[in-house]
Amino acid sequence: MKPAAFEYHAPDTVEEAVALLDAHGDQAKVLAGGQSLVPLMNMRLARPAVIVDINRIQTLNYLAEDGGTLALGALCRQRAAERSALVARHCPLLGDALALVGHAQIRNRGTVVGSLAHADPAAELCAVLATLGGTVTAVGPQGTRSIPADELFVSYLTTSLDPRELLTEARFPALPRGTGWAWKEIARRHGDFALAGVGVGLALRGGRIAEARIGLTGVGATPVRAARAERSLVGAVPSDALWEAAAEAVRAEVEPDGDIHASAEYRRHIAGVLTRRALAEALTRAREAA
Amino acid sequence: MSTRYFGARVTRNEDPALLRGHGLFVDDVRVAGVASGAVLRSPHAHARIVGIDARRARTAPGVLAVYTHADLGTLGEPLPKLIPHPTLIHHKTQRALARDTVRYVGEPVAFVVAEDRYAAEDACDLIAVEYEPLPVVATLEAAVAAGAPRVHDDLDTNVCAHYTQRVGHVEDAFARAPHRVRARFVVDRGASCPIETRGVVAAWDPRARHLDVWDSTQAPIPIRNGLARLLGLPEQHVRVVAPDVGGGFGPKIMMFYPEEVLVPFAAMRLGRPVKWIEDRREHLVATNQEREQIHDAEIAVDADGRILGVRTVFLYDSGAYIPYGLIVPIVAATTLPGPYRIPNYHCEFRAVFTNKTTVSPYRGAGRPHGVFVMERLLDQVAADLGLDRAEVRRRNFIQPDEFPYDVGLTYQDNAPLRYDSGDYPACFARALELIGYRDWPARQARARADGRALGCGVACYVEGTGIGPYEGARITVEPSGRVFVATGVGTQGQGHMTSFAQIAADVLGVSPRDVTVHTGDTALFGWGTGTFASRAATVAGNAVALAAQAVRDKTRLVAASLLEALPEEVELADGRVFVRGVPARALPLGEVAQAANPLRFAMPEEWEGPGLEAVRYFAPPQGAFSNGVHACVVEVDVETAMLTISRYVVVHDCGRVINPLIVEGQIHGGVAQGLGGAFWEKLAYDDQAQPLSTTLMDYLLPTAADVPPVEVAHIETPSPLNPLGVKGAGEAGVIPVAAVIAQAVEDALRPLGIHITEAPLSPNRLRQLIVEARRSP
Amino acid sequence: MKLEGTTTLPAPVETVWKTINDPEALRRCTPGLTELTATGPDAYAATLTIGIAAVKGTYKGTLTITDKRAPTHCKILLEGTGGAGFMKGEGVLDLEPEGTGTLVKWAGDMQVGGLIAGVGQRMLGGVGKMLVGQFFKCLEQQLGSGA
């Protein structure tokens, strides 16, 4: 299981990296943490002709709060974000999900932006970006653009990025103060990909639900925002029956695929169960915060 | 024999080197000029090889050679057949490289040798093989269905053996039985998956006409003997070393894997050392797997739940070939009776070829299947007759005064299946006590009251261990006073370097730290069988004891002349030799060893040769039968069907325990592998027998966060069959796990009345059972 | 691996039928098809480079159209072998008029072997559906632009 040969470049600046991507197009692959790409290369499933290693571009190694939004550079390691006080304060949903991404050794090298670029339909971080309505910044030969989550994820391992563009940043909007949150997933073992996972944000005003966010992973080709379920919650008074209704709405909205670990029916079923449990937990947190 | 270390929790001699990273595993072997091999494997489960074009590969950079079947000459014949059996009429084995037909995904088709593994794999990508796909046999049932495609086209069937054993009058028993239970039990395919994959290094010296081979095998001596015959070399010119082996668990005892022949062949052809290390994807398609069986079983009991008769007819998946004989199905059939008195028993199996990876024993080797069927049948009897699960077992136990107990069958070693000793009721009572079985109903009710589904399970087994034919040991006391023990078994982490040292230390009055045990090197000890079926400690351990006693007697003889005393007056203790009662005038043991190898003057004839050294062999008349009981408490999240195991208890009787630390470690590891097979691990294949779980992302080994702590208690009923009174313990942990988990989950979901008759039981599958149970009240 | 689905194409059945049997349309719409040379009636030698994101494999093999019952029924067979194993796709198409357009019922069986099957099973179902989706989307554009 040794990788096929490739041309290796380790640029020092974003501009150099983009120039390399521009020159080689879809023959080139960006290497940041490598925790998803290198296994595929070792198995010779992926045989990029050119590797653009961005680990020397230290300008991309940052995690900062920028006007109510957390900005993470492309080299911000998952472990750094997991243990960051900024994330704990502004984006606890991201923090909770990060703790379940693979294992410490994976998170020490894996980057948050890299996970978003890889766009695995069962990855936690893509669903968190979708739940929080985050965006990513892409720098290409034609300049820089911001891509919202719902336009970023296209299908299995496929994003709307052009091969010549480099993802340089991910931006996670902070949950408004007083919002309850919860991340719930079912995985066969600690650290495995989720059979299904859900991230929830819940804001209360006057005992009623002012805002509801429900984002799921593992139940479609991309992360899924359960829009109908969210709408059914806004304005309602929280109750177990309401959570059960939201769970049913989620089950109707998702299109999971089955595989050797779990059938589509099982994933659809636990997506509902996890939604209900996440909403209950988010409610407790929302009330504590009020 | 004064025992000071036997039975003590001595920490291990082998740990300091392993802890420093100074282990010597096959991939760590460094031979100057070594080249690397890679195997091109079939992507088809069944196909004819129309043509192989390796021209571009042969000229690729760094490539030294590309071999296909045509290059192998006599080595291209089907590899040796192990353990024949009269009912095994089609004893098919594979060739080192496929000649014209591939019969499972992963079967070797070409072998490339290059400067390094990277270049060798590059070359594999350049080899163009034209296949003509053939109809595939993907499942056991398809294999025996009428008109099924043939895995071997020179046969008119996929059944390679059909073997029945019977005791008593089975049909009568079933005819007059007031109550019967029938069920089908299905166990899926699993792999032992040691963290070290397989590997072979070979170096040929044409001048000395000597072949050195390092092999991650559990049986270096049979490999040496086989290679010598296949390569036409004297056995003494072939040295096979099983260095540190990173876990074996059964599949590393197969003889021969294709690579074990290809690597020495290439080394001799090229005149350069060759190393092949299996990668994980290769391991999950090309290293032998096991576990796949379908049992149609039935039990007949009287009104009180006493067993009148048991019958099982089962299919055993042997994969594409059957090099290792009928060991697994025979062990399954003969383990089923367990600790119970079964007057009338019928066990019948058909060993079947399928287009999947070859099968050979994996830890437990059929024992888990026999126990799963028996314990599940008993649970159903208890449920049907409204009996307590523990009571239905107690009523059928073989009692302590009935040993040796003749089960009436023939065991895997062709000896009569006769339990040598045991105390099944005591073991069972101890397990019930530890798990808190008496007040379990109350505890369960309390939990159910606050919406939690808790279940308790208890399962028993009897395990054949320590079978022959024999093992040997040579012990030498060196002038330094150190003791050197050489034996032929291989070691894969079982702590032989410590347990054998404890045995020798007690006899020779030295510390285990002063005993060096070296296993698995045919140059150091050339006679022996190997490590399998929980036999190393029992068989080789007793050989070590006998050899140590012989060295002690020789020491007394030599010391007697030095101390002017009679040999029987001489004592050994604390590394010294002295006349009993006069410890002050003692000689260091090393001095006696020095004296035993005189440089001058005459050597007394009665010494029968120089040195304090002896070789002894131990050949047990039959296996020693360990037994035990596992009990557990599980909690089921009924909504998600996820399972947590809150307590796991093992009460175990493997005769006298040499080192409790090591036995407990074996049980912890066995339970972890058992839990893997009961819940996480399944080798998935599609309907074209394409393997779908060839990485550790999909073949799920349980982690530290998944395996619960295991509480272990020992009962020691010595075996009368060997001087040390020991029995095997290597496989005990894995045997009843699927049975006890199934019983506990059924207990937790009692209101639903689900029946669990399969393993592994994934959350996905458990949820289906829950949904089906709810649909049919 | 069984896949099935329906899609509607904005053109009458005869036009859809003609397009499906037109090598040029096949060359343009079969995802990753880089070479398609006719070797006989409704039989082509094909080279395909398919995959998603970093995981790409080149397969050399054949594309054949059989069981033709113009204009409503046919079966497309696609076979290829490559470094990452082999691939065999079989799609049965049934066309029915639906208003001015055509309702296409497709039922496919994708058989994948070797490396890609052993590692990619988690996504093969989804990827298969995606590739078929791309095929029909391209046909739609092809037909929509008034072929």
Added chain:
Amino acid sequence: MPTREITLRINGTTYAGRAEPRKTLADFIREDCGLTGTHLGCEHGVCGACTILMDGDAVRSCLMFAVQAEGAELMTVEGLADGDRLHPIQQAYWEHHALQCGFCTPGFLMTTLAFLRDTPRPTEREIREGLSGNLCRCTGYQNIVRAVAAAADVLAAAPDAGVRRAPALPDGCVPPTSAGAAKTRAAGRARTPAPKGRTAKTKPSARPKPKRPAGRRRRA
């Protein structure tokens, strides 16, 4: 295939070598630097046997290319002991029979080193999750968890414990009473291994390790 010059430090020693960009860091450490203590179990980032420290972080060396470690400060299992004195973590693994075949042990040791530095006072649940990125097929993990808990105590008690002299096996080792379970032990059972290489024998000379009162409930 063009190769590149790679210079890096492992366990305080500088190594330089040439390798193709595609050569993994694990292969470079094993083949070019001759440090075979780091093992390969899967080469796709699951088993953890290849875990080393890179600039202080536990990483999977099979998922990195050697060129990526240019100029880095690495630590492998060979760097844990100080001559013949084992690191407290190694000592605890030895005393608790936390290894059997030893193939996964180097990866576990490096993971434990980083884990205890990040989580000096771990609960058993934290230990088990911290170790869940390393697979072991022999031990069932139980003794490894105990060893990590014991090492945490030792390191917490004497943070600069660093490396301690391994005490000898006290000869007052009395086997357990033959009847009954091995659970409760008479005093003086064998428990502290002497510093013993597999072949070379270094005479143990230090005094036996003070015995902790049996059965003290460790936090884990």
